[in-house]
Structure formats: structure tokens, C-alpha cells
Amino acid sequence: xxxxxxxxxxxxxxxxxxxxxxxxxxxxxxxxxxxxxxxxxxxxxxxxxxxxxxxxxxxxxxxxxxxxxxxxxxxxxxxxxxxxxxxxxxxxxxxxxxxxxxxxxxxxxxxxxxxxxxxxxxxxxxxxxxxxxxxxxxxxxxxxxxxxxxxxxxxxxxxxxxxxxxxxxxxxxxxxxxxxxxxxxxxxxxxxxxxxxxxxxxxxxxxxxxxxxxxxxxxxxxxxxxxxxxxxxxxxxxxxxxxxxxxxxxxxxxxxxxxxxxxxxxxxxxxxxxxxxxxxxxxxxxxxxxxxxxxxxxxxxxxxxxxxxxxxxxxxxxxxxxxxxxxxxxxxxxxxxxxxxxxxxxxxxxxxxxxxxxxxxxxxxxxxxxxxxxxxxxxxxxxxxxxxxxxxxxxxxxxxxxxxxxxxxxxxxxxxxxxxxxxxxxxxxxxxxxxxxxxxxxxxxxxxxxxxxxxxxxxxxxxxxxxxxxxxxxxxxxxxxxxxxxxxxxxxxxxxxxxxxxxxxxxxxxxxxxxxxxxxxxxxxxxxxxxxxxxxxxxxxxxxxxxxxxxxxxxxxxxxxxxxxxxxxxxxxxxxxxxxxxxxxxxxxxxxxxxxxxxxxxxxxxxxxxxxxxxxxxxxxxxxxxxxxxxxxxxxxxxxxxxxxxxxxxxxxxxxxxxxxxxxxxxxxxxxxxxxxxxxxxxxxxxxxxxxxxxxxxxxxxxxxxxxxxxxxxxxxxxxxxxxxxxxxxxxxxxxxxxxxxxxxxxxxxxxxxxxxxxxxxxxxxxxxxxxxxxxxxxxxxxxxxxxxxxxxxxxxxxxxxxxxxxxxxxxxxxxxxxxxxxxxxxxxxxxxxxxxxxxxxxxxxxxxxxxxxxxxxxxxxxxxxxxxxxxxxxxxxxxxxxxxxxxxxxxxxxxxxxxxxxxxxxxxxxxxxx
Numbered sequence: 001x002x003x004x005x006x007x008x009x010x011x012x013x014x015x016x017x018x019x020x021x022x023x024x025x026x027x028x029x030x031x032x033x034x035x036x037x038x039x040x041x042x043x044x045x046x047x048x049x050x051x052x053x054x055x056x057x058x059x060x061x062x063x064x065x066x067x068x069x070x071x072x073x074x075x076x077x078x079x080x081x082x083x084x085x086x087x088x089x090x091x092x093x094x095x096x097x098x099x100x101x102x103x104x105x106x107x108x109x110x111x112x113x114x115x116x117x118x119x120x121x122x123x124x125x126x127x128x129x130x131x132x133x134x135x136x137x138x139x140x141x142x143x144x145x146x147x148x149x150x151x152x153x154x155x156x157x158x159x160x161x162x163x164x165x166x167x168x169x170x171x172x173x174x175x176x177x178x179x180x181x182x183x184x185x186x187x188x189x190x191x192x193x194x195x196x197x198x199x200x201x202x203x204x205x206x207x208x209x210x211x212x213x214x215x216x217x218x219x220x221x222x223x224x225x226x227x228x229x230x231x232x233x234x235x236x237x238x239x240x241x242x243x244x245x246x247x248x249x250x251x252x253x254x255x256x257x258x259x260x261x262x263x264x265x266x267x268x269x270x271x272x273x274x275x276x277x278x279x280x281x282x283x284x285x286x287x288x289x290x291x292x293x294x295x296x297x298x299x300x301x302x303x304x305x306x307x308x309x310x311x312x313x314x315x316x317x318x319x320x321x322x323x324x325x326x327x328x329x330x331x332x333x334x335x336x337x338x339x340x341x342x343x344x345x346x347x348x349x350x351x352x353x354x355x356x357x358x359x360x361x362x363x364x365x366x367x368x369x370x371x372x373x374x375x376x377x378x379x380x381x382x383x384x385x386x387x388x389x390x391x392x393x394x395x396x397x398x399x400x401x402x403x404x405x406x407x408x409x410x411x412x413x414x415x416x417x418x419x420x421x422x423x424x425x426x427x428x429x430x431x432x433x434x435x436x437x438x439x440x441x442x443x444x445x446x447x448x449x450x451x452x453x454x455x456x457x458x459x460x461x462x463x464x465x466x467x468x469x470x471x472x473x474x475x476x477x478x479x480x481x482x483x484x485x486x487x488x489x490x491x492x493x494x495x496x497x498x499x500x501x502x503x504x505x506x507x508x509x510x511x512x513x514x515x516x517x518x519x520x521x522x523x524x525x526x527x528x529x530x531x532x533x534x535x536x537x538x539x540x541x542x543x544x545x546x547x548x549x550x551x552x553x554x555x556x557x558x559x560x561x562x563x564x565x566x567x568x569x570x571x572x573x574x575x576x577x578x579x580x581x582x583x584x585x586x587x588x589x590x591x592x593x594x595x596x597x598x599x600x601x602x603x604x605x606x607x608x609x610x611x612x613x614x615x616x617x618x619x620x621x622x623x624x625x626x627x628x629x630x631x632x633x634x635x636x637x638x639x640x641x642x643x644x645x646x647x648x649x650x651x652x653x654x655x656x657x658x659x660x661x662x663x664x665x666x667x668x669x670x671x672x673x674x675x676x677x678x679x680x681x682x683x684x685x686x687x688x689x690x691x692x693x694x695x696x697x698x699x700x701x702x703x704x705x706x707x708x709x710x711x712x713x714x715x716x717x718x719x720x721x722x723x724x725x726x727x728x729x730x731x732x733x734x735x736x737x738x739x740x741x742x743x744x745x746x747x748x749x750x751x752x753x754x755x756x757x758x759x760x761x762x763x764x765x766x767x768x769x770x771x772x773x774x775x776x777x778x779x780x781x782x783x784x785x786x787x788x789x790x791x792x793x794x795x796x797x798x799x800x801x802x803x804x805x806x807x808x809x810x811x812x813x814x815x816x817x818x819x820x821x822x823x824x825x826x827x828x829x830x831x832x833x834x835x836x837x838x839x840x841x842x843x844x845x846x847x848x849x850x851x852x853x854x855x856x857x858x859x860x861x862x863x864x865x866x867x868x869x870x871x872x873x874x875x876x877x878x879x880x881x882x883x884x885x886x887x888x889x890x891x892x893x894x895x896x897x898x899x900x901x902x903x904x905x906x907x908x909x910x911x912x913x914x915x
Contacts, residue, residue: 005037006303011283015040017290020051024086039102042288045344053350063358071597072352088133095135106161108139111340120149137161154181163200164336167329178257193253198260228311235310260286265293274301282307348602364704367693376619381605394601401723414725416562420570435579444495446580447475449514450502452834453565456642458577463638471582482860482869483800500535506542520863569706595704599711610711618719620673627672631663635679645835650724652839661823729842737879761897787822791846798829798853798877799900808904815911830876841887849891854900
């Protein structure tokens with residue numbers, strides 16, 4: 001008879017402190033049960049880390065889960081649950097023959113819940129339901145908050161393995177919690193005969209701490225304190241089961257809550273390798289033995305009874321020796337929780353690394369070349385982990401961003417984007433039906449009318465992804481220049497169109513104007529009403545929804561009020577236009593889910609794709625590199641406009657912020673961090689300086705990057721100490737614009753305006769006293785030269801957003817950039833007001849702003865108003881100009897006359913000739 005079986009004669013059961021898939025598949029576990037008397041199995045994060053991190057047995061199943069979009073935590077749990085279920089089935093005969101005394105397999109709740117009673121209760125019930133085996137034993141840490149959870153779970157009828165017990169005092173509390181739970185069941189008329197529990201009392205770790213304290217004072221006690229502590233716990237047990245309260249439970253059929261000796265491997269090589277097995281054999285006990293100790297005990301162990309004393313001979317000496325065992329046990333409990341949590345994080349990290357390797361070719365890759373910033377990056381990663389940023393983001397903890405309760409609550413109310421992929425997958429049928437309706441309608445183009453977050457993501461989809469055969473073309477209208485609006489009106493006269501009106505608030509001024517002018521000009525068939533051509537995307541209860549109902553719109557699609565505009569790319573504001581142009585929403589969401597799973601709450605910064613990026617950006621900002629220069633291969637270039645809004649509006653406040661620069665001629669500099677994007681096999685842009693390299697396997701994988709950057713931007717908000725979900729300085733220009741529109745006659749330019757230079761179609765104005773007057777090119781050169789590190793030059797063009805204009809402004813910007821080493825940014829107005837405008841007023845000071853404006857050849861009237869789009873555009877330009885001046889910014893204004901493209905080209909030639 002094997003010693004592991006012989007100990008049963010003395011009332012002890014041997015359980016095995018390890019589990020892996022191969023043990024079950026190979027029949028080894030069944031052999032240990034049948035031939036060696038093994039009576040149960042325990043597991044913990046360290047055990048699963050060894051099993052899943054080092055065994056190829058999990059590869060196929062892990063690959064299948066990864067391809068299905070499972071997160072590393074979901075992957076671990078799915079694999080662990082299978083292992084536990086199979087092991088429970090192996091032990092079922094032991095469970096039945098022992099009438100539920102033995103035959104258990106333990107699975108632990110998340111160690112991160114050790115101080116969260118309600119979370120522990122919820123997680124334990126979830127695991128119990130998922131494993132669905134009577135002989136499962138859920139492991140719960142025996143912390144003080146854990147006592148509440150333990151009592152409740154036992155009262156609920158779950159089998160509980162109480163782990164991480166070091167002190168006799170805490171064990172006594174656990175014993176009483178067990179008694180109270182069973183008495184509650186009896187009082188409720190519920191059976192107690194099937195509820196099993198063990199109290200895992202840790203042994204060898206105590207000697208590991210105490211022994212060094214005894215080296216000089218009492219070396220004879222080394223290697224004896226842990227066993228004495230265990231003896232005292234068992235002595236309490238022997239006394240407690242004789243009380244009337246306990247005997248009542250026994251008479252009702254209750255099983256004993258047995259002491260389980262844990263941590264029974266010998267850490268000191270001078271001690272016998274079976275010390276903590278040989279000396280701890282006694283009635284109503286379990287010893288969960290690690291693999292090496294199990295083999296050693298079966299080879300040369302001594303199965304004979306012990307545990308008859310109370311440990312007093314040893315323990316009573318400790319106070320006189322200056323050894324505070326109670327404090328040592330308390331410290332070990334705290335350390336044990338941290339160690340188990342750390343092991344769990346390492347486990348999830350190991351799964352994440354294997355998952356990423358298995359997803360090779362499907363997951364967007366991120367490569368960091370940080371040079372001198374590497375050390376700062378590692379420090380930032382440590383800070384993110386120390387603050388539990390990933391976990392707290394997923395828990396929607398607004399205090400990540402502010403200690404002020406009101407601000408924290410406001411931030412938490414705008415974190416619904418974390419669930420956008422889940423939510424939209426639940427709405428796939430709705431999206432597919434809408435797509436079918438659009439395709440069947442025969443419309444040739446779908447015009448999206450929106451601003452900022454309601455238009456930028458769809459515009460990226462339109463520009464990065466190929467046109468789908470037989471699907472309508474997506475046209476984006478997010479500019480109020482009369483020529484931009486007129487192009488849509490001309491398009492309406494040429495073919496069948498449908499219109500998406502997108503506004504979260506339902507009252508965005510530009511979107512209301514777009515809708516008014518289009519509705520006044522739309523032509524419908526006899527059996528139609530104008531609303532039949534319109535689809536509204538808006539949050540519930542807005543004025544736009546009311547109008548859509550009144551005008552009998554084709555459809556009203558609700559957004560999520562807990563998702564802000566710039567975080568709405570994977571919500572209806574991004575996906576409805578995507579399906580309108582024929583894209584496969586299910587495919588986009590499946591791709592996005594791969595990145596969602598790579599930013600999970602259990603992942604440390606080193607393994608969390610979003611936090612890796614946030615740490616790199618944060619390290620750059622701390623080093624003064626607050627200019628994020630984007631360098632994109634041709635297929636990735638459209639992503640820049642969306643990233644501008646996400647980052648600049650989220651971070652640009654309280655005098656802080658990251659300036660996004662869509663790289664053109666910018667070189668490296670002490671204020672710059674670089675991000676290089678490439679799609680598929682396109683060459684990665686080559687730049688100098690600290691950089692992040694991101695490769696998207698296919699253009700459609702841009703949705704992965706959308707989630708990665710949302711997650712990273714939120715985490716960056718924590719590092720900067722700002723709320724990334726508000727925009728406190730956006731309203732200023734809107735208020736001034738509204739006031740200007742209410743004035744009569746011509747719109748007034750600020751009284752501080754002074755003409756610096758005026759030639760031909762060009763008119764350069766300044767609003768400060770220190771700008772010299774003179775020749776135009778020289779004045780522009782002086783303007784650019786006034787920009788110093790860490791400032792930037794922002795060019796804002798209130799002109800028609802045609803492709804010709806985009807190219808002309810780009811060349812003009814390049815020419816200005818060559819006049820200085822400062823970075824330059826560019827945005828069309830009023831579009832940039834809904835994206836980068838927040839940073840311009842609320843972000844770091846020092847930017848120089850150059851507004852470009854033209855004189856439109858024709859206007860487009862606005863129904864129901866006494867002005868047209870030209871006046872609206874000019875009011876928006878002047879409104880932002882005044883808001884910038886009110887914020888103390890340095891602003892210039894350059895008129896371009898009737899033909900802005902021609903004027904820009906000519907001026908660019910003059911600037912280049914002057915180099």
C-alpha cells in the first residue's frame with residue numbers, strides 16, 4: 001500500500017497540488033486515484049501558469065479560442081474549466097463512495113477579489129455554474145472581507161476551499177463562519193449534508209519567515225514553529241467539534257470542515273523533504289501535496305498518526321524571543337494575496353503571449369523603438385500597473401482621472417465605448433436589415449451629414465476601405481463652405497440619394513443646417529415623403545429623434561449616451577455609415593474584438609496592447625515630446641484625421657495635451673514622438689527618433705487600431721492627470737459664433753485687427769502689437785520663425801474641402817514648415833472646431849494660429865434664416881478667432897480672395913523661391 005493511501009487509516013486524505021491537461025489525457029490522474037489513493041486535486045494561478053505556459057497540450061484549443069475572439073482571461077478560464085471538469089469526472093467515483101467527503105477539485109476565484117466580498121460571491125457563483133460539477137470546490141481567500149463571502153457561499157450551498165490561512169485566530173473565524181452558514185441553512189429548512197468545505201492552513205511559509213529570526217536566539221526551534229502552529233489549529237478543531245452547536249450540525253448530516261495543510265513542500269534543503277507531510281497526519285485533515293513532495297512521500301514517507309498536542313511547547317516561547325507570530329501571519333496573508341494576484345497576472349500574461357503568437361497575421365502589431373526613452377517607458381508601465389489602470393478602466397473607475405467625486409462620476413458616465421463591440425454584435429441583425437434595405441432601395445449615394453466624432457470615423461472607412469460592388473458610394477458632408485454644400489445639392493440632381501443625419505446631441509448647429517437645406521431640396525416619388533430618404537443616428541430623446549419621428553424618417557438608430565463622440569467609431573455613429581456603404585459589420589466587429597481581447601483588465605502593461613502604447617506616449621510627454629508625429633503608408637494615411645480628434649480633444653485641457661501632427665516634412669526634434677503606420681505589405685515609413693511602429697494586416701483592421709487608441713488615450717488621461725472624456729473649452733467659440741449670427745449687417749472683425757501685408761488676393765492680418773508689417777512672404781517667414789519649441793504652427797483653412805484644396809494647403813504648410821523646425825498642423829474649418837479646437841484653447845500655450853479664408857463665389861441659402869452658409873462659415877471662423885484671442889493665443893488671418901487654391905499655389909511658389 002502506498003503511503004498516500006495508508007494515511008487514510010489515520011483520518012487523512014492526500015490531495016494533489018497540481019493539475020494539467022496531460023495528466024488527465026494520459027491516464028496518469030486516474031492511476032493516482034485508483035492505485036495510489038489520491039483523493040482530490042487543488043489548483044491555483046501558479047499551477048495553471050506552469051501548465052498553460054509550458055505545455056503544448058493547450059495549443060490547439062488556445063488557437064481556436066483566440067480566433068474566436070476570446071480575451072486572454074476568457075481563454076484561460078475556458079481551458080481551466082475544461083481541465084477542472086475532466087478532473088471532477090475522474091474523481092466522481094471517489095466523491096460518491098466517500099459520500100461527498102473527498103473527490104473534490106478546487107478552482108480559485110480571481111485573486112484580485114480577495115478584499116471584495118460581493119465580487120467574490122458573484123465570481124464564485126459564476127464559476128460554480130460554469131463548471132457545473134457537484135464535486136467542484138471553489139477556493140476563496142480567507143481574508144477579513146473573505147469571511148463574509150465564505151459564510152454566504154456556504155449558506156448558498158457551494159463547496160468552499162478557504163485558502164491563505166496562516167494564523168490560528170483567522171482559522172477560528174473561518175470555522176465559525178462555516179458553522180453560521182450551516183445553521184442558516186438549517187433555519188431555512190435547507191439540507192446541510194452535501195455542503196463541503198476545507199480550511200487551507202499554510203505551513204512551510206511560516207518557517208521560511210520565522211527561522212531566520214531564531215538563528216542566534218533559539219536555533220533548536222528552527223523548522224518547528226510551522227508544525228506547532230498547525231498543531232494548535234488542529235487542537236482548536238478537536239475542541240470546537242465537541243460543542244453543542246457543532247453537534248447539532250453533525251446530527252443533521254453536516255460534514256466536518258477539515259483542516260487542509262497547504263504549502264507542504266520543504267523550502268529548507270536541510271530539512272527532510274517529507275517533513276510537512278510526516279508530521280501533520282491526523283483525523284479530519286487533508287494534505288495537498290505538490291508533485292515532488294508527493295513522489296518523495298510515496299518513496300520514503302512515514303505514515304503514522306500525529307497532531308495530538310497543541311503546539312504550546314514551541315509557540316509559548318516565541319514572545320520571549322521577540323517573535324510576534326500574529327504579525328508574521330498577518331504579513332504572510334497580505335503577501336500571499338499579492339503573490340497569488342501576481343501569479344494570476346503572470347498567468348494571463350503567458351496566455352496573452354501565446355494568444356498573440358497564435359494570432360500571428362491577424363492581430364495588428366506594435367513595435368517600440370524608444371531609444372533613450374526606454375527606461376522612462378518601463379517606469380511608466382510600472383506606474384500603470386501599480387495604479388491597476390487596465391482593471392480600473394474596465395471597472396469604469398472615474399477616480400483614475402480625478403480625486404474629485406463629481407469629475408470622477410462624469411468620467412465614468414462616458415466609458416460605454418469599452419462595451420461597444422459587445423453591444424454592436426448584439427445589434428448585428430438590426431445593422432444587416434438596414435444594409436439590405438439600403439441595397440434594395442437602389443440609391444446610388446448615401447450622404448453622411450455630421451461633424452467631429454459623427455463624421456471622422458465614417459470618413460476613414462470611406463477613404464481606407466475599397467468601394468463594395470453594387471453598394472452606394474458614401475459621401476461625407478462636414479464642412480459649411482457654400483461650395484461643399486453645393487456639391488451635395490448638385491449630386492442630388494444627378495441621381496438617387498439617401499441621407500444619414502448624425503448628431504449625438506441632436507442639435508449640432510452644422511448638422512441641423514445641412515438637414516434643413518437638403519430636406520428643402522430633396523425630390524421624392526409620388527408615394528414618398530421627404531423623410532423616406534433620411535436615417536437619423538442620435539442618442540435617445542434628442543430633438544433630432546423628435547424631428548425624425550415627426551417627418552417619418554426611414555430609420556432612427558440610437559447611439560449610446562455613455563459614449564462620447566470621439567470614442568464612437570465602433571458604435572452606430574461609425575458602423576451605420578459603414579454598412580450603408582456595403583461593409584460587413586460582423587467582420588469589422590470580429591476584427592475589433594481581437595484588439596479588445598488584447599487590452600483586457602487582467603493584462604499588465606507589458607502584455608496589454610493599449611497600455612503599451614499609452615506608456616510609450618506617456619514617457620514621451622514626460623520627456624517633453626508632446627508632439628505626436630504620424631507617418632503613414634499610403635493605405636493608412638486617412639487614419640490621421642480621426643486620431644487627431646481622439647487624442648487632441650481628449651488630452652488638450654488644463655494647460656496639458658498632446659499635439660498630433662500628420663507628418664509631412666517634419667524631421668525629428670526634442671519635442672517630437674513618432675508613430676509609423678503601414679498596411680499589409682506596404683513599406684513602413686522610416687523616421688529618426690523615438691517611435692512606435694504599427695502594422696495593420698489589412699485595411700479593415702483599422703478597427704483594431706480604433707479600439708487600441710481609444711484605450712491608450714484613456715490611460716494617457718490618467719498619466720496626464722486629466723479627464724479624457726470632457727471638452728470644457730469647446731463651447732467658447734460656439735457661443736461667440738451664435739452671438740455673431742445674431743448681429744445685423746456685416747460680421748465684425750475683432751477691433752484689434754491690424755493689416756500686416758496686403759498684395760493681390762492676399763491680406764495678412766495680425767491681432768498683436770509686436771508683429772512687424774512688411775512684404776507678405778517676409779511677414780509669413782517672421783510668423784513661422786516666431787514659433788519655438790515646444791510650440792507649433794496651426795494652419796486652419798475656412799475654405800472648400802476639395803481634394804485640390806487639400807493638396808494646395810498641404811504644399812503651403814510644407815513651405816511654412818521649411819521656414820522653421822517647428823511642427824505644423826492643419827485643419828479645415830469648421831471641422832477642426834469639433835476635433836482639435838479643444839486643445840487649441842485648453843491645451844499647452846505657445847501655439848501660433850494662421851486662419852485662411854476666402855470669398856465664396858456663390859452662397860447657399862439656409863431655409864428659415866435670413867442668412868446663408870457663407871455667413872455661417874464666416875461667423876464660425878471669426879468666433880474661433882475671438883475665442884483664441886480670449887485664451888491669450890497668438891493668431892494671424894490670411895485672406896485668399898475668390899480663388900483660394902490658385903492663391904495658395906502662387907504663395908507657396910513664392911515661399912519656396914524665398915528659401
